[in-house]
Amino acid sequence: MAPTTEVTTETGLPQGTWRIDPVHSSAAFAVKHMGVSTFQGRFEGIDATLSVGEDGTPWLVGVARTDSIVVKDENLRAHLLSPEFFDVERYPEIRFASDAIRVEGDEVAVEGDLTIKDRTQRVEAGGRIHGPITGLGDSIRLGISLEAIVDRTEFGIDWNAELPQGGVALGDDVKLTVELELVLVA
Amino acid sequence: MRILGISGSLRRDSYNRRLLRAAAALLPPELELVIFEGLKGVPPFDEDDEPNPPIGVRTLREAIAGADALLIATPEYNSSIPGQLKNAVDWASRSPSNPVLLNRPVAVIGASTGMFGAVWAQAELRKAVASAGARVIDRELPVGYAAEAFAEDGNLVDDEMTSRLGEILTELRVAAAQRAAA
Numbered sequence: 585m586a587p588t589t590e591v592t593t594e595t596g597l598p599q600g601t602w603r604i605d606p607v608h609s610s611a612a613f614a615v616k617h618m619g620v621s622t623f624q625g626r627f628e629g630i631d632a633t634l635s636v637g638e639d640g641t642p643w644l645v646g647v648a649r650t651d652s653i654v655v656k657d658e659n660l661r662a663h664l665l666s667p668e669f670f671d672v673e674r675y676p677e678i679r680f681a682s683d684a685i686r687v688e689g690d691e692v693a694v695e696g697d698l699t700i701k702d703r704t705q706r707v708e709a710g711g712r713i714h715g716p717i718t719g720l721g722d723s724i725r726l727g728i729s730l731e732a733i734v735d736r737t738e739f740g741i742d743w744n745a746e747l748p749q750g751g752v753a754l755g756d757d758v759k760l761t762v763e764l765e766l767v768l769v770a
Numbered sequence: 771m772r773i774l775g776i777s778g779s780l781r782r783d784s785y786n787r788r789l790l791r792a793a794a795a796l797l798p799p800e801l802e803l804v805i806f807e808g809l810k811g812v813p814p815f816d817e818d819d820e821p822n823p824p825i826g827v828r829t830l831r832e833a834i835a836g837a838d839a840l841l842i843a844t845p846e847y848n849s850s851i852p853g854q855l856k857n858a859v860d861w862a863s864r865s866p867s868n869p870v871l872l873n874r875p876v877a878v879i880g881a882s883t884g885m886f887g888a889v890w891a892q893a894e895l896r897k898a899v900a901s902a903g904a905r906v907i908d909r910e911l912p913v914g915y916a917a918e919a920f921a922e923d924g925n926l927v928d929d930e931m932t933s934r935l936g937e938i939l940t941e942l943r944v945a946a947a948q949r950a951a952a
Contacts, residue, residue: 662869666903673873673905673952 596687602766616755700739724768774837778844778855785916786843846891863902875945879911887912
């Protein structure tokens with residue numbers, strides 16, 4: 585089938601199979617630290633595919649390798665990889681899958697299943713969609729930004745430490761942000 | 771499969787060493803428990819020594835790396851972990867090129883002459899080794915009144931304690947087998 589970027593009326597999404605440009609895409613997390621600041625980290629090893637059928641049926645799948653986590657301190661990274669956090673030895677991937685995507689103008693809402701440490705929760709993410717446009721090298725590109733807030737304890741990531749004067753070291757709510765630059769492949 | 775037993779007490783005839791021997795007696799033939807004899811030889815942690823770790827540290831790390839799992843029996847000194855045992859955990863947790871505690875299954879048990887069976891030390895030791903990246907069995911075995919806790923043959927007198935020790939060893943073995951199969 586020849587590539588097409590015809591936008592379906594069903595979901596507002598352009599038809600075709602889209603794969604992320606990993607260099608220009610990102611997946612990050614942010615969590616309240618010591619009650620006073622927001623600590624941020626990211627996953628370098630990510631992949632995602634968006635498939636939109638002629639009838640507009642969408643399927644968005646994303647994967648992040650848990651051992652690709654990037655933070656500034658080596659000891660912190662080791663702690664995050666350990667069984668107390670992501671337990672990368674047993675759970676090498678974080679997965680997201682959605683077949684419920686709605687577009688209105690440049691706003692997009694996605695509902696799907698997020699799986700971390702083999703626990704799956706239904707998650708709603710909202711954001712923006714831009715394109716498709718013709719990029720450099722004549723590639724057809726689509727941009728999707730999504731944000732969701734999840735409770736990490738629902739995924740078995742419940743480590744914490746009490747602070748000397750009350751409160752805890754880490755918040756339970758984690759903001760997940762993905763910036764996807766998708767390239768039409770079929 | 772090999773379990774490395776570490777007694778947090780350096781005393782030759784310590785109750786925690788006896789507890790490790792009681793654990794060894796519960797193991798099936800295909801599992802061996804080897805008691806680590808080098809705890810006293812681990813020097814105080816000093817970052818200046820990290821580029822060229824002393825022999826006592828290398829011995830400790832090699833012993834842990836050569837084991838499928840760890841069983842640590844700790845006494846309680848001043849409501850906490852003995853300093854030399856914590857020092858060993860600190861050394862073992864370093865060496866980013868080969869973090870010997872990372873993902874390694876670890877169970878913590880303990881004995882004390884008092885009523886509480888080193889529960890605080892056990893909780894703090896679980897916290898410390900978990901922080902070092904170990905896969906910690908979420909169980910405790912507080913053997914109190916240790917002077918009367920062992921029979922002539924070295925086994926625990928209390929059947930319920932023996933049963934709990936057996937369950938901890940089973941969980942440790944399962945975690946080690948799961949890791950080996952991965």
